[in-house]
Amino acid sequence: MKPEQSEQNFLLRVRSALDESANHIDEATSAQLASVRQRAVNASVASRSPNWLAAFYPRWRTPQQSLAAAIVTLVIVAAVTLMVSPARSPNDAAAHLEDLELLSSSDDLELYQNLDFYLWLEDEQPQG
């Protein structure tokens, strides 16, 4: 038998054994998986609250664009607040800027860490 054929046969055996392993999970574990899945689905239902940003920026729906829109909005609000508010001490201004930084920092740091992955996902989206 050719080495390549031998390797292919080996890999088929591996895959087949793994399939069997997954197909013979015991009932208790299957039930636990179903319960985990139910919680995840419920979390998805709960997360489907209206995207208020889409009301102002209807074309900005990707995570990157929504985040950028949120940051721009915050900067504008902060700038307007600073302009119309009475004279503040340097400490107050510094505190405001610190608050702004905290507010604008994404609670989804994972977005930045996986930005290249999301850009790839957008490219992979089917055309038409």
Add this chain to the structure above:
Amino acid sequence: MMSATGRVMSGQSHHTIGAAGPTGSIGDTDLESIQALDQFLASVEKRALRMAAISTGNTEDAMDIVQDAMMKLASRYGRRPQSQWGALFHRILQNTLMDWHRRYQRQGRWRRWFGSYPHDQEEVDCLDSLPDPAMREPGKDLQANETIAVLEHAIHQLPLRQQQALMLRLWEGLSVADTAQAMGCTQGSVKTHYSRAVTMLRKKLEGYWP
């Protein structure tokens, strides 16, 4: 219905899906999407659990990891196009596995420092419980459950990146490009890890899989 990985989705899903979110009723489109999400998760959950169990060496941690991955996909990315769920889920799962391994290594260092390392004491090399392949009667093959146990242990012993490349390419059937995205590395790295994994696995199973 084909998943993003190309595998046929055949999971059983008979849950009651909540019809009301925190802001009231959800639309038909959302309901369809949620049902599709439920079916997708049903189609990947068993393989994901086995993958995580082989990687971590214990089912309890594996279940936590799978739960984490499902929750993240569902709550953060459930509204993404369905065609992206496969890639997203695999990426999240692999990231969660890597986080587990990093924590495990850190805890291992602390425990070794203080002289206590429970995982070492709990791990049993399943190969020890099998007859020596050299002493096995000619023609007597391993029983099916022994075959799986031997294989899973051999995969578990592979370096993490080789495990990931092997499972995603061979078992999930992902392309090199999709595997690279799931693993967060280059396509060249995927090919290298996969090739090494196959070579090492064949060597480990030499005496057990004729």
